[in-house]
Amino acid sequence: MLVKMSWLSLIPWALLVLGLLPLGAYPARSSLYPGVVFLVAALTLAGAASLYSRAPVGPRVRILWVLGLGLMAYSLACESVAALASLPPGLHALGGWAALAGAVCLIAALYQSLRRETPPIPPLEGGQYRDPSGAMNRSALSALAPSLEAMAARKPLVLLLMQTQPGQDPSPILRSLRGPDLLFRMSEGVFLVILQNGGPEAAGPVFRRLKAAVPLQAYTALPFTGGSLKKALEQLEAELSQIYLVQTDPAN
Structure with a gap:
């Protein structure tokens, strides 16, 4: 296998669990909606971030993408907990800060990708570089x-x-x-x-x-x-x- 799963794949799941931790420490609300929707969205984002740890990009871009999506998953996990349990306002605000940090990471990843993007190298022409069959030498x-x-x-x-x-x-x-x-x-x-x-x-x-x-x-x-x-x-x-x-x- 040419690409192996790295330790980066664990970061989004760790952030997701961290965001869900307050769920067991505060009284639950009577309704599951929309908390379950936020939870499913957080799980989906964490899964996408985990898969991105295998993407064929540079290490810096890969780390920024995984961290950015992982922080977004943490933010949605906080929203899920806030909808499912009665949280103090200060704790609820952590999700917003995490979303802001995640957006900064994603912007930085995009900037790195565009800045470091390299155009493909064209084949060389000329008799000294090619044999009669057309392949380069x-x-x-x-x-x-x-x-x-x-x-x-x-x-x-x-x-x-x-x-x-x-x-x-x-x-x-x-x-x-x-x-x-x-x-x-x-x-x-x-x-x-x-x-x-x-x-x-x-x-x-x-x-x-x-x-x-x-x-x-x-x-x-x-x-x-x-x-x-x-x-x-x-x-x-x-x-x-x-x-x-x-x-x-x-x-x-």
């Missing part, structure tokens, strides 16, 4: 490496390395890609795909399209979040070689 990858490393530090990329049959025409692979995804021929029958949009979740659909388009003998993937692209490729190539050897071993 290692020279193009070396030229784009600094831009890809900087982009990955802002939003995660996914590197897909695959072994196909020798002499494989890259045209079916190119037709299987979407938008700004990049294709490089690394060696005979070995291709590298770099997914610029969608994060790790995009790898599955791309693999399914590639399997339907070309006979894949072995493949592997790696989320790339910055650092040395060369080291990431060395890791991928070692994994691909191991997978290919295991699959072609007559004893298996």
Whole structure:
């Protein structure tokens, strides 16, 4: 699994429980409406915030979104308690302050997303960067490496390395890609795909399209979040070689 649930997913639920704590300390009202509606809305917001902890965005934006939605859930939990129990005015006002703090977090998250938004890197043109089949070569990858490393530090990329049959025409692979995804021929029958949009979740659909388009003998993937692209490729190539050897071993 490329994306794992983080500790961030627990924050919205902790805030929700914190907002509901006064419910057992004050006398209950006779009517359940509209308290139950606020409670369901708070649960829904907490669930959405928890799921957002898995979103393929930068860590700062992810934290701000989770905290903002979690504070909104806390605010609705306070409204639910105020409708279901007789609270002192000062305690009821906490929900309003939490909603204000949540709105500030969400605005900050949106600002961070827009400020750090990076346009996709276009493929390089020219004979020195492309082979006659249309795929970019290692020279193009070396030229784009600094831009890809900087982009990955802002939003995660996914590197897909695959072994196909020798002499494989890259045209079916190119037709299987979407938008700004990049294709490089690394060696005979070995291709590298770099997914610029969608994060790790995009790898599955791309693999399914590639399997339907070309006979894949072995493949592997790696989320790339910055650092040395060369080291990431060395890791991928070692994994691909191991997978290919295991699959072609007559004893298996």
